[in-house]
Structures are given as structure tokens and as C-alpha cells.
Amino acid sequence: MTPPRPGTPGTRLDVHRHLSAAAAIRLLGTWHAGGPAYVALADALRAAVLAGTLAPHTRLPSERDLAAALSVSRTTTAAAYGRLRDLGFARSLTGAGTVVGLPRGADRAPATRTAGGDAPARTERATTVPLVQADLSQATSVAPSGLHAAYGRALERLPAYLGDGGYEPLGLSVLREAVAARFTARGTPTTPDEILVTTGGQHAITTVAATLLGNGDRALVQSPTYYHAMETLRRAGARLVPLPVGLGGDDGRAGLDVELLESTVRQVAPRLVYLVPDFHNPTGYTLTPAERAGVREVAARHRVTVMADETLTDLSLDTPPGDEHDPAPPLAGTGTSPYVVTVGSASKSFWGGLRVGWVRAHPDLVARLARTRQSADVATAVLEQLAVVELLEDRRAVLAERRVTLRRQRDLLCGLLGAALPWRVPVPPGGLSLWADLGAPLAHAFTAAATAEGVLLNAGPTFTPDDSSPDRVRLTFSRPSTELERAVPLLTAAWARLTG
Structure with a gap:
């Protein structure tokens, strides 16, 4: 018998761990850099789930404790948790509070975003948004032809x-x-x-x-x-x-x-x-x-x-x-x-x-x-x-093929980013990823905003033992060219939403 998915309505969601308010601060980093605070907070938590740094079955801090730790209103944390529930990334359990889960599929419908304010505007039917449209977070390539x-x-x-x-x-x-x-x-x-x-x-x-x-x-x-x-x-x-x-x-x-x-x-x-x-x-x-x-x-x-x-x-x-x-x-x-x-x-x-x-x-x-x-x-x-x-x-033959493909994908992503965004993106002589300089300490907030648009990438502090590099993000170019081309307009939209 197949066990029910965590977060599926009508199923039991066990609690395996608890995220304290202090740990949430460390996890989220600089999560809000503009736009509705509840949207930014929910997106940052969702990005942490998709990145694997916030595990399913984790009980989130209470709305009151998280609001106090982040210096926001309880209305903001309540609305953020509501958005997570709408997206399928959380459930409210009697006696356990709000618990992290995963949506049933890639077509969960979120609450409609608004231009400002602390509470989400609801509609009868929300727009369906794919869960992930491009994954630039994992440095993995398709198999070679040989x-x-x-x-x-x-x-x-x-x-x-x-x-x-x-x-x-x-x-x-x-x-x-x-x-x-x-x-x-x-x-x-x-x-x-x-x-x-x-x-x-x-x-x-x-x-x-x-x-x-x-x-x-x-x-x-x-x-x-x-x-x-x-x-x-x-x-x-x-x-x-x-x-x-x-x-x-x-x-x-x-x-x-x-x-x-x-x-x-x-x-x-x-x-x-x-x-x-x-x-x-x-x-x-x-x-x-x-x-x-x-x-x-x-x-x-x-x-x-x-x-x-x-x-x-x-x-x-x-x-x-x-x-x-x-x-x-x-x-x-x-x-x-x-x-x-x-x-x-x-x-x-x-x-x-x-x-x-x-x-x-x-x-x-x-x-x-x-x-x-x-x-x-x-x-x-x-x-x-x-x-x-x-x-x-x-x-020699296998690697020659792989290098040609990766070189093309690297040059494509560097070119698209250079034309669309005001970042500094050095072209690496090898490897699988770009280390982009955003020009401002917005890595966590941008990663969350990109996740909301359907693109996964990694915030710079993730790669440091001391939470440095808050102005950097890592983007892999190992995915097929069509996925890279799909990602950049979404990243551009996320950057525009973040920076106004």
C-alpha cells in the first residue's frame, strides 16, 4: 500500500522536528527586500523547503514567536502561513501548530499576489502555477550519448x-x-x-x-x-x-x-x-x-x-x-x-x-x-x-561531447543574464555553475522570489560556514538549453519584483 503524501488533505502528517524562531532567523537570512512582507516570508520558507534546508514534517514557530523574532506583525506571519497552506507546503494540525509538508503535484494553486499590504487577497479561482519550471540549483547533467x-x-x-x-x-x-x-x-x-x-x-x-x-x-x-x-x-x-x-x-x-x-x-x-x-x-x-x-x-x-x-x-x-x-x-x-x-x-x-x-x-x-x-x-x-x-x-570522446554541450550552455546562460540583469557574472573556465554578484546583499530574498516564479537556485550564504556572501547566488548551467532559456525571464521578473 502506498503511504499518503505529506501535506495531502485528509491524511495524517507526523511531526518529526521543530524549527525554533531563532533557527528560522538563521535559515531565512535577509528574506524581505520589498513587496508584501507576507509574500516574501512565505516565499522564503517555500524556497528553503525546495532547497532541502527545511525538511517536511517540521513544526514551524508559532505565528506570535516568529513575528516577534522577525520584528513584523502577527498579521504578516499568519498571512505567510496561510499562503504556505494554499500552496500545499504546510498544514495546520490540532495541538501541533503549522507543519511543513509538500504539495501533491506541480500544479498547486497559490493565493493571488497583490501589489501591497500585509494580508493576501483571495479569489474564487487562483491562477495555476507550475511548482518548478527550471532547476538551476543542482549541478547535474543528462547522460552522455555513449x-x-x-x-x-x-x-x-x-x-x-x-x-x-x-x-x-x-x-x-x-x-x-x-x-x-x-x-x-x-x-x-x-x-x-x-x-x-x-x-x-x-x-x-x-x-x-x-x-x-x-x-x-x-x-x-x-x-x-x-x-x-x-x-x-x-x-x-x-x-x-x-x-x-x-x-x-x-x-x-x-x-x-x-x-x-x-x-x-x-x-x-x-x-x-x-x-x-x-x-x-x-x-x-x-x-x-x-x-x-x-x-x-x-x-x-x-x-x-x-x-x-x-x-x-x-x-x-x-x-x-x-x-x-x-x-x-x-x-x-x-x-x-x-x-x-x-x-x-x-x-x-x-x-x-x-x-x-x-x-x-x-x-x-x-x-x-x-x-x-x-x-x-x-x-x-x-x-x-x-x-x-x-x-x-x-x-576522450565522451568528455569531448560533454564539454561542447556544457560550453554552449554556459555561454548561453551568461549571455542571457548579461542582457537581462544588472549583475556581474564572471565566466568560469570550467565546472558546472556561475557565481553571480547581485551587487547588493539580497541573496536570500532573491532566491525566495525566484522560487515563487518557479526557478530554483542557491543563495550564496548556503556555500559558506559563516553565512558570508549574502550578495551572491549560484546558478548551474548543466540543464538543457531550453530550460535555461525558460529560466532567465522568470529570474528577471523575480528581480524586478524584489527591487521594485
């Missing part, structure tokens, strides 16, 4: 592995050899015993964090950086220390201050440093050879482990067509340092549905990581590993 053929060849290989139990905690030897050969070709000599296969890049980060971190340990991260990596480090018990990513250049590009890195390491003594060396998420910056050497020297001098996240390394978009050179040399350099750990994945290079990643580290650490991962998933699926072997063998 994926199906790769799976076909993997199936041909599969019978050789059916004679045993299928558990390989370290990963299939054929894939470990392929990944090691790729590191070697890029200038970092690697043997298969330095490779652990994981169930995706996120699993690789989680395994490293669970092995190396304990409660109260400090972890140094770039600010901004990959959101889910920060969450993983926190769940491992770490206290995050931000390392600012410079954004002050004329071209808006980032950078790594190696001297600042060393002084911070010296002062806080972190157990782990997390860096994205290639096409940094979200700024798009790639470390220079001098910066890479500086990081290795700091790691060795202070005996601190650096985790280099290379999931975006293959996605160089300014490489001339037909250039078959491998990506930049790994951060690990030419040797096997016990202080540099590299994580990688097939998800961004090929397809997210593959769920295959890897860790490159000293063999002693690989053995420790393998023991850690067995408490989570034991081993990675055999067929997917074999498919990745095939894709790695055919990577």
Missing part, C-alpha cells in the same frame, strides 16, 4: 564476476587499475593499492571524514565551498574554520592565499583541510601550479591532511576542441604524500546515476578507509564499476 553502449560492454564483462559473492570492499581490481593509470598519466604515479572505490564522490568525502575526524576537531574549508562537504564534516563532529576565497580581482575570479592558509593552519591546528582545486564549486577557480606546491608544503610542514575534491576536474570548458591532453596535474603532486588525499567521481564527468567514486591515498590510509566504509555499504555495485571502466577507456 553511456548506454558503455553499460552494454559492461554487461559483456559481468559473467566473469558472477562466480563469487560480488563484495569487493576496495573496489574491483580492473577499476582500481584504470583509476590509478589515469592519475599516473596526469603526472602523479599511482598504484592500485592507493585507490579505494566508493559509492560516489559524496561517499568518498564521508568516508574520509568519518575516518579522520572526531568530535570537536577543526576542519579548514574554503569559503565559499561545496555545501554537502561542509555538512559531512559537521556530521563527523568537526568545527568548521573558513578560509576566504578572494573575489576582489577585476575579473571577479577567486584565488588561494597560501600564506593565509599556513597562518590559519598554524593557529587553529585543523585535523583536515578540504579544498576543491579544479573549477572550484562555486567560484570556478583552478589553483595555479605555485598554489598547488604551496598547499603540499603547508601540509607536509604542519602534518595536516588535505582532502582535494577532484569531482569537477574533467570539466574544462575553455580547452580548445580536439585538445586531448589530460587535466591539470593532481594536487597530490609527483609523489605519494601521506598528507594529501584525493577524492574523485564519475558523477560530474559522465553521469550522476552511476554512483561510483574513489579515493587516492597512502596504502595504509586506504586500508583504514576500507574498514570505515564497510559499516556503511560494504562495497560498490559491480555493474556500475564495470561501466565506469568502459567510460574511462573511452573518456
Whole structure:
């Protein structure tokens, strides 16, 4: 029997957690920058639900408590909660207050917006608005054309592995050899015993964090950086220390201050440093050879482990067509340092549905990581590993196709945004996203307004451990061109509504 959807009329909606008024303030950030306050507040809460930062089954603060915390009238919070209920994102439960839910489908009808005032104007029939018309929040691409053929060849290989139990905690030897050969070709000599296969890049980060971190340990991260990596480090018990990513250049590009890195390491003594060396998420910056050497020297001098996240390394978009050179040399350099750990994945290079990643580290650490991962998933699926072997063998053709598509989508979105909006949007040389400068600290409010128009994107503070970057938003260009073209007029409408 299929369980009822949360938020469906006539069904029971359990309460799993409570959002306090103080936590709501942190979650919402600068949520109101113009227009009816109740609309802005409801849109900000709805954006948090769609972004996954406010979970269903969460009891919201009382109307009175939230009004006091936000310094608005209770009429505003009551109207905002009413709008959430109209949209299907909340229900009122006797004895539990207002509880977050999800609408039944993508055609819930909201209350009609008005030009001003604190209370919504109701009509007999509200206009039907699609829930999501464009998703620029997830850096995921469609599968390449060669994926199906790769799976076909993997199936041909599969019978050789059916004679045993299928558990390989370290990963299939054929894939470990392929990944090691790729590191070697890029200038970092690697043997298969330095490779652990994981169930995706996120699993690789989680395994490293669970092995190396304990409660109260400090972890140094770039600010901004990959959101889910920060969450993983926190769940491992770490206290995050931000390392600012410079954004002050004329071209808006980032950078790594190696001297600042060393002084911070010296002062806080972190157990782990997390860096994205290639096409940094979200700024798009790639470390220079001098910066890479500086990081290795700091790691060795202070005996601190650096985790280099290379999931975006293959996605160089300014490489001339037909250039078959491998990506930049790994951060690990030419040797096997016990202080540099590299994580990688097939998800961004090929397809997210593959769920295959890897860790490159000293063999002693690989053995420790393998023991850690067995408490989570034991081993990675055999067929997917074999498919990745095939894709790695055919990577030049597959990646050439992917780069052409992503370059076209990047240039399209940058051009459309530049023509329609007064933002500063540096063109990244690779990766999957843009780091747009709004020119004002409106990231949370704009994200909420964009959600109300049907476009999902991420507010800048989401990518920081200290809620900085309130003037930035991240927009991915990995979706098809038709979706990008559909998104920009909606973003323009949201910006106009926000800024008046």
C-alpha cells in the first residue's frame, strides 16, 4: 500500500522536528527586500523547503514567536502561513501548530499576489502555477550519448564476476587499475593499492571524514565551498574554520592565499583541510601550479591532511576542441604524500546515476578507509564499476561531447543574464555553475522570489560556514538549453519584483 503524501488533505502528517524562531532567523537570512512582507516570508520558507534546508514534517514557530523574532506583525506571519497552506507546503494540525509538508503535484494553486499590504487577497479561482519550471540549483547533467553502449560492454564483462559473492570492499581490481593509470598519466604515479572505490564522490568525502575526524576537531574549508562537504564534516563532529576565497580581482575570479592558509593552519591546528582545486564549486577557480606546491608544503610542514575534491576536474570548458591532453596535474603532486588525499567521481564527468567514486591515498590510509566504509555499504555495485571502466577507456570522446554541450550552455546562460540583469557574472573556465554578484546583499530574498516564479537556485550564504556572501547566488548551467532559456525571464521578473 502506498503511504499518503505529506501535506495531502485528509491524511495524517507526523511531526518529526521543530524549527525554533531563532533557527528560522538563521535559515531565512535577509528574506524581505520589498513587496508584501507576507509574500516574501512565505516565499522564503517555500524556497528553503525546495532547497532541502527545511525538511517536511517540521513544526514551524508559532505565528506570535516568529513575528516577534522577525520584528513584523502577527498579521504578516499568519498571512505567510496561510499562503504556505494554499500552496500545499504546510498544514495546520490540532495541538501541533503549522507543519511543513509538500504539495501533491506541480500544479498547486497559490493565493493571488497583490501589489501591497500585509494580508493576501483571495479569489474564487487562483491562477495555476507550475511548482518548478527550471532547476538551476543542482549541478547535474543528462547522460552522455555513449553511456548506454558503455553499460552494454559492461554487461559483456559481468559473467566473469558472477562466480563469487560480488563484495569487493576496495573496489574491483580492473577499476582500481584504470583509476590509478589515469592519475599516473596526469603526472602523479599511482598504484592500485592507493585507490579505494566508493559509492560516489559524496561517499568518498564521508568516508574520509568519518575516518579522520572526531568530535570537536577543526576542519579548514574554503569559503565559499561545496555545501554537502561542509555538512559531512559537521556530521563527523568537526568545527568548521573558513578560509576566504578572494573575489576582489577585476575579473571577479577567486584565488588561494597560501600564506593565509599556513597562518590559519598554524593557529587553529585543523585535523583536515578540504579544498576543491579544479573549477572550484562555486567560484570556478583552478589553483595555479605555485598554489598547488604551496598547499603540499603547508601540509607536509604542519602534518595536516588535505582532502582535494577532484569531482569537477574533467570539466574544462575553455580547452580548445580536439585538445586531448589530460587535466591539470593532481594536487597530490609527483609523489605519494601521506598528507594529501584525493577524492574523485564519475558523477560530474559522465553521469550522476552511476554512483561510483574513489579515493587516492597512502596504502595504509586506504586500508583504514576500507574498514570505515564497510559499516556503511560494504562495497560498490559491480555493474556500475564495470561501466565506469568502459567510460574511462573511452573518456576522450565522451568528455569531448560533454564539454561542447556544457560550453554552449554556459555561454548561453551568461549571455542571457548579461542582457537581462544588472549583475556581474564572471565566466568560469570550467565546472558546472556561475557565481553571480547581485551587487547588493539580497541573496536570500532573491532566491525566495525566484522560487515563487518557479526557478530554483542557491543563495550564496548556503556555500559558506559563516553565512558570508549574502550578495551572491549560484546558478548551474548543466540543464538543457531550453530550460535555461525558460529560466532567465522568470529570474528577471523575480528581480524586478524584489527591487521594485
